Structure formats: C-alpha cells, structure tokens
Amino acid sequence: xxxxxxxxxxxxxxxxxxxxxxxxxxxxxxxxxxxxxxxxxxxxxxxxxxxxxxxxxxxxxxxxxxxxxxxxxxxxxxxxxxxxxxxxxxxxxxxxxxxxxxxxxxxxxxxxxxxxxxxxxxxxxxxxxxxxxxxxxxxxxxxxxxxxxxxxxxxxxxxxxxxxxxxxxxxxxxxxxxxxxxxxxxxxxxxxxxxxxxxxxxxxxxxxxxxxxxxxxxxxxxxxxxxxxxxxxxxxxxxxxxxxxxxxxxxxxxxxxxxxxxxxxxxxxxxxxxxxxxxxxxxxxxxxxxxxxxxxxxxxxxxxxxxxxxxxxxxxxxxxxxxxxxxxxxxxxxxxxxxxxxxxxxxxxxxxxxxxxxxxxxxxxxxxxxxxxxxxxxxxxxxxxxxxxxxxxxxxxxxxxxxxxxxxxxxxxxxxxxxxxxxxxxxxxxxxxxxxxxxxxxxxxxxxxxxxxxxxxxxxxxxxxxxxxxxxxxxxxxxxxxxxxxxxxxxxxxxxxxxxxxxxxxxxxxxxxxxxxxxxxxxxxxxxxxxxxxxxxxxxxxxxxxxxxxxxxxxxxxxxxxxxxxxxxxxxxxxxxxxxxxxxxxxxxxxxxxxxxxxxxxxxxxxxxxxxxxxxxxxxxxxxxxxxxxxxxxxxxxxxxxxxxxxxxxxxx
Ligand code: ASP
Numbered sequence: 001x002x003x004x005x006x007x008x009x010x011x012x013x014x015x016x017x018x019x020x021x022x023x024x025x026x027x028x029x030x031x032x033x034x035x036x037x038x039x040x041x042x043x044x045x046x047x048x049x050x051x052x053x054x055x056x057x058x059x060x061x062x063x064x065x066x067x068x069x070x071x072x073x074x075x076x077x078x079x080x081x082x083x084x085x086x087x088x089x090x091x092x093x094x095x096x097x098x099x100x101x102x103x104x105x106x107x108x109x110x111x112x113x114x115x116x117x118x119x120x121x122x123x124x125x126x127x128x129x130x131x132x133x134x135x136x137x138x139x140x141x142x143x144x145x146x147x148x149x150x151x152x153x154x155x156x157x158x159x160x161x162x163x164x165x166x167x168x169x170x171x172x173x174x175x176x177x178x179x180x181x182x183x184x185x186x187x188x189x190x191x192x193x194x195x196x197x198x199x200x201x202x203x204x205x206x207x208x209x210x211x212x213x214x215x216x217x218x219x220x221x222x223x224x225x226x227x228x229x230x231x232x233x234x235x236x237x238x239x240x241x242x243x244x245x246x247x248x249x250x251x252x253x254x255x256x257x258x259x260x261x262x263x264x265x266x267x268x269x270x271x272x273x274x275x276x277x278x279x280x281x282x283x284x285x286x287x288x289x290x291x292x293x294x295x296x297x298x299x300x301x302x303x304x305x306x307x308x309x310x311x312x313x314x315x316x317x318x319x320x321x322x323x324x325x326x327x328x329x330x331x332x333x334x335x336x337x338x339x340x341x342x343x344x345x346x347x348x349x350x351x352x353x354x355x356x357x358x359x360x361x362x363x364x365x366x367x368x369x370x371x372x373x374x375x376x377x378x379x380x381x382x383x384x385x386x387x388x389x390x391x392x393x394x395x396x397x398x399x400x401x402x403x404x405x406x407x408x409x410x411x412x413x414x415x416x417x418x419x420x421x422x423x424x425x426x427x428x429x430x431x432x433x434x435x436x437x438x439x440x441x442x443x444x445x446x447x448x449x450x451x452x453x454x455x456x457x458x459x460x461x462x463x464x465x466x467x468x469x470x471x472x473x474x475x476x477x478x479x480x481x482x483x484x485x486x487x488x489x490x491x492x493x494x495x496x497x498x499x500x501x502x503x504x505x506x507x508x509x510x511x512x513x514x515x516x517x518x519x520x521x522x523x524x525x526x527x528x529x530x531x532x533x534x535x536x537x538x539x540x541x542x543x544x545x546x547x548x549x550x551x552x553x554x555x556x557x558x559x560x561x562x563x564x565x566x567x568x569x570x571x572x573x574x575x576x577x578x579x580x581x582x583x584x585x586x587x588x589x590x591x592x593x594x595x596x597x598x599x600x601x602x603x604x605x606x607x608x609x610x611x612x613x614x615x616x617x618x619x620x621x622x623x624x625x626x627x628x629x630x631x632x633x634x635x636x637x638x639x640x641x642x643x644x645x646x647x648x649x650x651x652x653x
Contacts, residue, residue, distance in 0.1 A: 054087020060121040090139040112151035170612040195303035206258040211245035219558040222265040228628035238264035246283035250577040283579035317479035328452015333532025336469040358441030374436030394450040401437040485523035500525040504539035538580025545570035
C-alpha cells in the first residue's frame with residue numbers, strides 16, 4: 001500500500017518542478033527523514049539467529065529463540081554467559097541425561113568459542129535476578145547447541161578491565177575489537193557518520209563523490225606517500241586531502257560536494273595523528289565563511305549523539321591574534337580561564353634587569369598567567385618543573401610570583417615589585433588569595449607560546465591534585481578566524497609558506513597588501529577547535545587564476561607547472577567557492593573520551609606507523625621491485641633488516 005502510494009507520488013514528482021511539487025518534495029523528504037529516524041534496526045534479519053543476546057527481556061518470556069555468540073563466562077557447568085555485539089545473556093546448561101550431548105558441548109567449549117544455542121526464554125528464579133544486567137530478569141533454557149568454532153588459548157582475556165599493552169592489542173586487533181569499549185566507539189562513529197550523510201545529502205542536497213587515491217605530488221602542505229608505477233621514474237602520490245579534486249568539482253558545476261575521505265600524510269608519529277586518517281570533506285560554490293560555519297554547526301548539532309548534552313550553536317569565534325595573545329596557541333582550550341595577560345605597562349619601570357632588557361627591544365613584552373589556588377595545590381617542585389620545561393623547550397625564563405600570600409619561592413622579582421605595581425597586577429590579573437603568577441619576558445609570540453604551554457601543564461597538574469578545571473562532559477567549540485595568509489617557513493624564515501594551504505583566498509580587506517607586505521595579509525581561513533584540539537579547517541578559495549598564479553609563483557616560489565591543471569580550470573569560469581574538512585578520527589575520539597585516536601579506528605597504525613597485526617610496511621624481494629624500475633639502497637647499518645626479509649616477524653613492543 002505504502003510503496004504503491006510512494007511510487008505514484010515519486011512518478012508525479014518527476015514532472016518538471018513547480019512550486020506545488022517543491023512543497024510536496026519538502027514534506028516528503030521531511031516525512032522520510034522522520035520515519036528513518038524512528039525506525040528500529042532489524043538486527044537479526046538474514047542470519048542464523050532469531051534474536052540478539054542483548055535484546056531479550058521479560059517481554060520475550062516463553063519465546064523459542066536461537067542465539068549465536070561467544071562464551072564469555074561459565075559457572076559450575078550450570079550457567080553460561082553468551083555475548084554478542086548487543087550484550088550478554090545467561091544460558092542454563094541442561095543437566096538431565098537426555099541432554100547429555102548439549103551439556104558436553106557447552107561445558108567443554110573453551111571460553112570465547114563461538115556457539116549457537118536454541119531454547120526458551122524463561123524468568124530467573126526469584127532472588128536470582130541480576131539488576132546490573134539489562135537481560136538480568138531472564139535466562140535461556142537450552143534445548144540444542146552447536147559449537148560453531150572453538151577458541152584456542154587467547155593472548156589476553158576479552159574483558160575491558162584486563163590490562164594489556166597497546167602493542168598486544170594492535171597485534172590481535174580482531175580480538176581487541178570484541179571489547180565493549182571498541183564496539184561502542186566504532187558503532188558511535190558509524191551512527192554519527194550516517195547522520196552526517198543524512199544531513200548533507202538528504203537535507204542539504206550534497207553529492208557524495210569519491211576522488212582518486214592515486215594522485216601526483218603537489219606543492220605545499222604535508223609530506224606525501226610515494227607509490228611506484230610501472231613507468232620508469234614515474235610515481236604516484238597518495239593525496240594528503242582531496243583539496244584539488246573538490247575544487248575541480250566546483251569548476252565542474254557539482255555545486256555541493258562531500259566525501260568521507262581517506263587522507264594520507266607521511267608525517268611521522270604523533271599521539272593524535274595517523275599516516276592515514278579520515279576527513280569529512282566538504283566544498284560548496286557561491287558560499288562565504290558564515291555559510292560554511294553555519295553548515296558545520298548544523299551538521300554537528302544534527303549528528304551529535306543523543307546521550308550527550310546537545311550542541312549549542314552558533315559557536316563562538318576568536319581571531320588568530322586574540323587566540324595567540326590570550327591562550328598562546330591557535331587552538332585554545334576555552335573550558336577554563338588562566339588567560340595570558342600582557343603586564344608590560346605595569347612593569348615598565350621595574351629595576352629587574354631581564355625585564356628591562358626584554359622591554360627595551362622592539363617586540364619586547366612581559367606576560368603572565370595566574371594559577372588560581374596555585375599556592376594551595378602546586379608544590380615547589382612543580383613550579384621548578386614548569387620553569388625547566390620553559391627553559392628546555394622554549395629557551396625562555398619563567399619566574400613565579402606570589403603577590404598575595406607573599407611567599408617567596410625562588411622569586412627574585414617579587415621583592416623588586418613595588419607596592420603599587422603589586423596592586424595593579426592584582427587588579428589586572430584578578431589575582432585571588434593563593435594565586436600564583438608565572439611571568440616571562442620576551443618577544444610577543446614566543447612569550448605567549450611558552451605561557452600557553454605552561455597554562456595547559458598547570459591544568460594537568462591541578463587536575464592531578466583533584467581540582468576539576470575541564471569538565472569532561474563539556475564540549476567547548478570555537479571558531480578561530482583571521483589567520484595570517486602566510487607564515488615564515490620553519491626551515492628558512494626568510495621565505496613564506498601558506499598558513500593553511502596555497503589555495504586559500506586572502507582577506508578581502510588585505511588584498512592590497514599582497515604586493516607590498518604579504519606577511520601582514522590575513523586570510524579567509526577558519527579552524528574549528530574543540531576543547532583545545534583542532535578538529536577542522538577550511539577556507540574560501542582563490543577562484544581567480546591570475547591571483548592563484550601570483551601567490552604560487554611569486555610569493556610561495558612553487559613550481560606552477562605542477563598545478564597547471566588547476567590554474568587552467570580556474571580560467572574556465574570557476575565559480576567562487578569554499579570548503580572545510582573535519583577530522584573524523586579526532587572528533588570521534590573527543591566525543592567518546594577515548595585516550596587516543598587509535599581507539600576509534602578499527603585497524604590503526606602503531607605509533608611508528610606500522611600495522612602490528614600484518615607487519616606492514618613489509619619488505620619485497622628484489623625481483624618484485626623490478627617491474628617498478630626501483631631498487632632498495634640499504635643504509636649502512638641495516639644489515640639486520642636486509643637479512644630479516646625471510647625472518648619471522650616480531651611486533652614492536
Ligand atoms: N583540504 C584541507 C585540509 O585537509 C581542508 C580544506 O581546506 O577544506 O586541511
């Protein structure tokens with residue numbers, strides 16, 4: 001009935017669109033959306049079970065069911081707890097002679113063997129209910145059982161509380177995936193991605209398009225993985241993101257593109273990075289910054305898990321300059337204060353030599369943060385380790401001052417600060433009783449960076465002592481905007497590199513500075529920050545070929561030939577366009593509260609970029625390299641590696 005009505009309606013809709021049709025279409029899509037939201041998934045269709053272990057309740061009493069799952073636990077050969085992705089259920093092992101074969105199967109199968117059982121849902125005897133188990137009111141009276149596959153001795157128990165090293169978890173990832181936590185993380189990820197697709201494609205007309213993985217080297221940005229080809233001396237590269245393709249799709253009139261895109265960056269290991277990772281990649285034509293920001297706010301609000309506090313929109317925003325000055329970073333954690341304060345004016349006339357030195361230089365400043373209750377919670381050795389961190393990593397001196405409590409922990413400046421300067425500091429920095437001030441002097445950017453780092457370290461220290469600064473249930477989103485278009489190159493500060501990527505458009509108010517003071521040009525680049533982590537970034541793009549050529553060739557000194565396809569495309573009526581990419585792994589990691597992005601990826605690489613399960617990357621014998629016209633030039637100290645070609649594999653520990 002419904003399908004007949006639906007097909008008639010759809011046929012009607014394929015006529016040229018008029019206002020009425022639009023209205024019908026709108027209400028149809030809303031109705032389809034609601035019905036898909038309400039639909040409960042059918043978890044046992046097409047398979048050899050009638051129900052999942054986790055779904056059975058008193059409402060199923062008396063039903064004959066067939067379940068498939070792993071043996072989690074067995075008690076006195078009387079009870080067995082069966083587990084599947086959906087939960088646990090207690091199975092009663094029959095004790096009567098006539099069921100001896102069933103008893104044998106269920107009592108002899110090792111833990112984690114996979115079995116199928118059939119029987120009746122019965123209620124547990126009074127007093128034996130388990131309120132901690134969702135299925136705790138019932139049990140299964142088994143009539144038949146089948147051992148589907150026995151489990152050998154496991155490298156670790158499948159219990160979340162059993163401690164195991166990450167190397168072991170990654171080596172046996174398929175077993176690790178059986179844990180409750182990994183199941184939760186991957187299923188939440190899948191649900192969020194589904195909602196994102198729904199929001200983008202069904203509600204806002206985006207087109208899901210796959211772009212190539214075999215691409216070529218492109219200038220700027222991250223290091224790329226190189227893939228040999230059969231043509232001598234020719235290589236593909238894995239794309240660091242689909243950036244060029246998504247812009248070309250706009251030239252192609254696709255108008256609204258999105259992809260759950262795999263990206264590759266050969267950047268070595270960091271705790272929150274992976275050599276291959278996933279982005280929700282988006283591009284739109286005829287859009288401005290506000291349009292992209294509203295789209296993303298709506299997307300996150302729509303896809304946000306229902307068991308978390310709802311996302312409040314619009315997200316606040318902050319300029320890059322403000323973020324650096326107040327938090328010492330372009331990804332501020334705004335869940336707590338302890339902001340950086342410029343106290344140059346207060347201390348301009350002190351007698352302290354190193355402050356005077358710093359202030360006499362052109363960019364010289366004195367900056368400070370105030371750790372509320374620092375005197376109560378931080379020990380002398382904590383302050384010393386903070387100072388050491390500043391000295392070792394930033395070559396920057398940091399001094400503690402205790403303006404109110406007047407305690408003197410190695411603070412040569414405290415006694416040189418006059419009474420009125422002291423009261424001015426207390427006013428300016430809102431210093432309370434027991435507050436500790438950490439002070440540093442030097443060039444603006446450097447002084448901010450060091451205090452930004454110490455601010456986070458202090459938060460860790462205070463939280464380790466029991467103070468809650470960052471509510472784990474709080475999700476604090478922030479847009480950071482007005483980035484500079486260029487930064488000095490790290491390895492050669494005389495040259496420029498793009499702060500985002502070379503396709504980012506300059507801020508319209510700063511275009512005139514491109515030819516005179518490129519370093520002063522702000523860009524139309526925006527980053528999305530969540531609890532101090534960058535979870536997305538994008539920009540309005542350059543759609544004018546001339547401007548793009550000038551930035552690439554003249555300012556960035558890149559070889560424009562490598563991008564001639566893109567430059568040419570811009571000349572053929574490229575529409576104004578912009579986009580963004582959200583780092584899906586990082587986002588899910590923060591939403592689930594997982595300690596690492598590896599915990600929200602089914603098969604991640606280790607810290608050193610290896611797949612510990614399959615031993616990738618792996619060696620290839622020389623004859624297999626021949627078709628690619630390449631050979632390995634072994635480093636002098638790699639004899640061991642060379643001879644390991646045919647050796648058994650030992651994972652990283
Ligand atoms: N392609 C960019 C990145 O991966 C995102 C964007 O500009 O849309 O960071």
